[in-house]
Amino acid sequence: MRKSLAILFLFATLGATGLARADEDDCTVPMAQWQPREAVQRVAAEQGVTVRRIKIDDGCYQINGRDASGRKVEIKVNPQTLEVIDIEYDD
Template sequence: MRRSLAILTLAGGLAAGPALADDDCLVPMADWQPREAVAQLAAEQGWTVRRIKIDDGCYEIKGSDAAGRQIEVTVHPATLEVIEIDYEDGRGAPRGTGALRNDD
């Protein structure tokens, strides 16, 4: 009995662990904003868009910012919140802050 309980506890912990550390945007497609809204968000920020794609269930914008730096921006598909901005040089805004970071 104790052995069965220990195995079930371990299995349950392993199943829950990856879900908590998951960076995916888990949103039903019916709740997504259209791609045009993502393009509008980018235009409002002064970004030049090379590509908008879906990665791990989130929108991902590849392009450049107003200063010409290459960026990769992760956007929540339902709220259009900026989740993360990665610059080609490795700098980026912290996940979940929605902050637009200017390191100049």
């Protein structure tokens, strides 16, 4: 019985840790503290990205566009600080 409880506790602990890591790139900033979309467009320009679309994903700004070489790029930006959280390229 103790062995079963120990194993159950271990899996529960590992599962909770995995969920916390999955949300590390989510943004939880209240919308009243967000920067305007124009500021997000400036971030894209600084990255050399031509913006196709700016949307909200997981509470963050998500910029979809193309870089200077024409590759598709997706940039996740913190809406308060405008810090780039993640950049993904599609080849």
